[in-house]
Amino acid sequence: SQELEQSPQSLIVQEGKNLTINCTSSKTLYGLYWYKQKYGEGLIFLMMLQKGGEEKSHEKITAKLDEKKQQSSLHITASQPSHAGIYLCGADTAGGTSYGKLTFGQGTILTVHP
Amino acid sequence: DTEVTQTPKHLVMGMTNKKSLKCEQHMGHRAMYWYKQKAKKPPELMFVYSYEKLSINESVPSRFSPECPNSSLLNLHLHALQPEDSALYLCASSARSYNEQFFGPGTRLTVL
Numbered sequence: 001s002q003e004l005e006q007s008p009q010s011l012i013v014q015e016g017k018n019l020t021i022n023c024t025s026s027k028t029l030y031g032l033y034w035y036k037q038k039y040g041e042g043l044i045f046l047m048m049l050q051k052g053g054e055e056k057s058h059e060k061i062t063a064k065l066d067e068k069k070q071q072s073s074l075h076i077t078a079s080q081p082s083h084a085g086i087y088l089c090g091a092d093t094a095g096g097t098s099y100g101k102l103t104f105g106q107g108t109i110l111t112v113h114p
Numbered sequence: 115d116t117e118v119t120q121t122p123k124h125l126v127m128g129m130t131n132k133k134s135l136k137c138e139q140h141m142g143h144r145a146m147y148w149y150k151q152k153a154k155k156p157p158e159l160m161f162v163y164s165y166e167k168l169s170i171n172e173s174v175p176s177r178f179s180p181e182c183p184n185s186s187l188l189n190l191h192l193h194a195l196q197p198e199d200s201a202l203y204l205c206a207s208s209a210r211s212y213n214e215q216f217f218g219p220g221t222r223l224t225v226l
Contacts, residue, residue: 100211
């Protein structure tokens with residue numbers, strides 16, 4: 001099974017609606033990263049979470065890491081067409097001397113209809 | 115300068131060619147990374163350099179040879195590639211290996 005499970009795989013919403021993307025790890029997370037990617041382009045860093053219970057926000061996007069550090073959620077409020085893209089969670093589950101070894105979830109394709 | 119640059123943007127090569135991908139950052143980051151991304155799949159880590167030393171090699175075939183000449187530059191030398199190596203190759207950098215990684219735009223590689 002996948003080390004990092006992301007859900008849903010795809011999401012279609014109407015502009016203005018709220019949405020949530022989940023990322024669940026089978027291992028303890030030493031760092032959880034959220035990225036956005038347009039097809040064929042590089043990844044854009046959104047947020048990094050490290051501490052259990054941590055929550056960060058940037059503009060209309062909020063990310064949380066649960067207390068047990070095995071699950072994270074990304075919430076977008078009042079979605080806009082500019083939010084469309086592929087959202088990827090990346091996890092550092094090794095820590096220690098293997099810092100930097102990120103594995104990614106399969107991604108969530110977000111479509112926002114005007 | 116707050117970005118990671120990659121050249122070339124596109125590369126087409128034959129299986130007997132030798133080519134190199136280049137990645138550069140001027141943010142003072144001391145960790146740099148190579149990822150491979152196939153279509154509709156997430157990026158997969160290939161190599162990690164920390165303080166110009168190779169710290170992680172994810173069992174990548176020897177036809178891919180990384181090089182970190184200095185703290186700002188990361189190369190990926192390609193030789194005798196196979197068509198299945200065609201992919202988007204992404205470079206990333208971070209202040210230290212435990213910090214968030216910033217990605218370049220990628221090089222689209224096609225092996226004929």
